[in-house]
Amino acid sequence: MHPARRGIRSRIGTAELAVATVVTLTAALALVFFYAPLEAEQGFLQKIFYVHVPLAIVSLCGFVLGGIFAIAHLRTRRAVWDYRSYVSIHISLVFAAATLITGSIWAKGSWGHWWVWSEPTLVSFLIVFLLYATYQPLRFAIEDPERQARYASVFAVTAGAFVPLNFIAVRLSTAYLHPRVLGSTSNLPGPMALTFLVSLVAFALLFATLCSFELQMKRTRAHVRALRRRLSFEGAASRAATSSRSAAPRLPATAPRSGGLA
């Protein structure tokens, strides 16, 4: 069977995933606003914790996942792994931006400043965000699709390993100056812990759904391109392929490229 078509048929999970996300996210928000008790010191402001911390955790896992997919791509040379790596990093970058914004709001609310350098998690996030922000420009700047995928994977593996190391470094540089206030999840009381867990699952599902949608969109586009290529002349098809301006990896319209060289 045609690889692109097989991909579309196997993607029946997206709808279910979307429904599960809506249900869990609604439940999480209901728990946040009606069930979780008000925190003694910060009051209502603390509720941003249930959005900020899950976003941060999911986005970090997404970056590391992108690195793992990139390893799979380098090992197998199947374009679909590069695709998954790209989508994972792309959505994680959006989540990381949301983490920075919510963290900034929280800092403004509790300390009166939009940005505090004494919060190591937030600072690490900024560094990781700046690093991953170069992922798309890097892809843009390499024309050959095979080389683009390969170099992007090398970047994704390096950056994936950088994420934990960077957190250690930044944590070390601030831990001895200020007591940690945000993000301490180990000593939460029961209702807060439950709300946090449901919220974490909800954001993980949201991540999975968004990834699934983007993957499906790319697959469909590849399928359409393959169909169009079969309809039109070779020259017209290659013109259409080079004119699309996107840093996203392209699934090969026919069989996936083997590791051989041009």
Added chain:
Amino acid sequence: MSAETATPSRLTDAPGATHARTGAAGARSMRAVLPALLRKELLVELRTLQAVPGMSLFALSTFVVFHFALNRGTVAGDLAAGVLWVTLLFAALLGVNRLFVADADQGGFDGFLLAPAEPGAMLIAKALTLLAYLVVLEIVAVPAFGLLLLGPSLGRALPDLIWVLALADLGVAAVGTLVSAIAVQTRARDLLGPLLALPLLVPIVIGAARASEPLLAEGHVGHPAARWLLMLGLYDLVFGLIAYALFDFLLED
């Protein structure tokens, strides 16, 4: 191993096959190839003098800029550590940007791929070259910093500072070589190199600046805390291994 048998096998084998070839033959090839590559790199630099003089001059100019920007005659402590490491880092980025340019533009990569040599040999040769650049840069820039900007005496700080410099240089060499090899194949190589390298080098700046802070303080407060040196060592190890593991994939075409 002759060139005729080795070359097609690397060009057509599956990824990772190059690792399988390591062993006695691989080690022999590495021993033979590495000195030759290193000699070539250093000879090219000695004949063209493109990177190191530029890096050193850049560092000196940056000290002058810092003098006027901060409006201070002397700096000490954390400020001195910051000025020193920002200067060294940006000067190092100049070298990182130049590292593979000749190979990409004048067929150095093709020549290397045609030779029966381990891809890792090129990484190690380039990283050692960058390390040599950095050492020369520091031989010029650190005394100049002591002369131009540093308040406390450099002599007392130097024995400990050398260790911090060495650990930081290893990390910059590993990451710089990898980033340079990635960036040189892109259209915007001068832009992407620093963009990729700066966030990756932030842990080095943290470790090196914090470690040299007490050394450059008034009255030489003490030795660098062990945790910073450990962190720099961990960084060097992790990124050294990552660069070695991934470099093969950058050399395939």
